[in-house]
Amino acid sequence: MQTKIKLRDQKILLVDDLDYNRQLLRHNLTALFSQHNLKYKAFSYFQAHNASSALLSFSQQSPDLVFLDIELPDGSGIELLKRFKEQKPECFVVMVSGVSTLDNVKASIAAGAASFIVKPFTADKILAVLRQFERHYDKLLKTAE
Amino acid sequence: MNLLFAEDDALLAQLFQLQAQQAGHAVCWVENGDAAVQQALSYQHDVILMDVQMPVMDGVSAMQLLRQLGFDRPIVAMSAEDVVETGFDLVLKKPLHWDQVQQQLSQFQLAPSAVLQVPLELKNAYIQHVEHALRQLEQLYHEEKWPEFAALVHQLKGSAGSFGLEQISQFAHQFQISREQSGDEELRACAMLFLEQCKACKLK
Known part of the structure; x- marks a missing residue:
């Protein structure tokens, strides 16, 4: 079932086994949102270090934007993506991987990924994804009107 | 502009690189659609020029994969034939004439750019993490726990690359490639090389 979309009610879930990666991503998301004239700035952040805690956090928080590492210590990010999309099809999930093999890219698309970035993180990659998210959210809001 | 040029014809690619570089552009050349997808996802390029007929993955499939992933930067098809697929921003007819290419490229804008912020405190904490990881790796090496x-x-x-330690990231990448290509005997040597390279690396 499609959940009702509300402006300024966005939540971001960061899933990565390495705490430093999550901190770096969060710091730069906040900076980019404020510096680059992006529409949606009022976010709450949630973090998970493995698949099971990510699934719990997703169910509790129902995030709008997820950065999901493909390689997690207790499972595959792609399998997790499928579960997320079952729960909330309109969620914008960005797959993050240290390896951009074609198999990973294709499997991510098949499972419903909205975007894909390859580590290391750069501001250009994050900014490109945020602009994609902005357009996605614009469409959702229009549909909900 | 930063251009990604996907073309399996090496001579054509060299000619394009020469002309584009003389005009002040930076060019990254890849030989097939698979590599083009992987490079494009680095979001380092302002425009992608994609040959339609390439081995491993053709230009149309590569463009479609990128568009499915929300990739919104300009993708230009290069072909001697008519291209009917939607998703390309422009079709350049082969053979390419540099003057025409340059004229067409001028319609595209530079992709917005930003600099990654790494707070000093976080970077220092990460460096400590790397130092700890290297000690762990040494232990794992002696115990021969390869997985x-x-x-x-x-x-x-x-x-490592996200925190400005690109060398560590490169050494790790080299280790992964060597590991795929080597047997058990060479694995030990690859692991030792990785540890020595990292030790010689200035982390701070």
Whole structure:
């Protein structure tokens, strides 16, 4: 079932086994949102270090934007993506991987990924994804009107 | 502009690189659609020029994969034939004439750019993490626990570049390639090389 979309009610879930990666991503998301004239700035952040805690956090928080590492210590990010999309099809999930093999890219698309970035993180990659998210959210809001 | 040029004809690619570089552009050349997708996802390029007929993955499939992933930067098809697929921003007819290419490229804008911020405190904490990981790797090396060794190297590869430790990331990448190509005997030598390279690396 499609959940009702509300402006300024966005939540971001960061899933990565390495705490430093999550901190770096969060710091730069906040900076980019404020510096680059992006529409949606009022976010709450949630973090998970493995698949099971990510699934719990997703169910509790129902995030709008997820950065999901493909390689997690207790499972595959792609399998997790499928579960997320079952729960909330309109969620914008960005797959993050240290390896951009074609198999990973294709499997991510098949499972419903909205975007894909390859580590290391750069501001250009994050900014490109945020602009994609902005357009996605614009469409959702229009549909909900 | 930063251009990604996907073309399996090496001579054509060299000619394009020469002309584009003389005009002040930076060019990254890849030989097939698979490599083009992987490079494009680095979001380092302002425009992608994609040959339609390439081995491994053709230009149309590569463009479609990128568009499915929300990739919104300009993708230009290059072909001697008519291209009917939607998703390309422009079709350049082969053979390419540099003057025409340059004229067409001028319609595209530079992609917005930003600099990654790494707070000093976070960077210092990460460096301590790397130092700890290197000690762990040394232990794993002596115990010959190769799956654990490889998993930790993989983690370093994915994270080090984000914190400005590109060399560590490169050494980890080289280790992964060597590991795929070598047997048990050489694995030990690859692991030792990785540890020595990292030790010689200035982290701070």
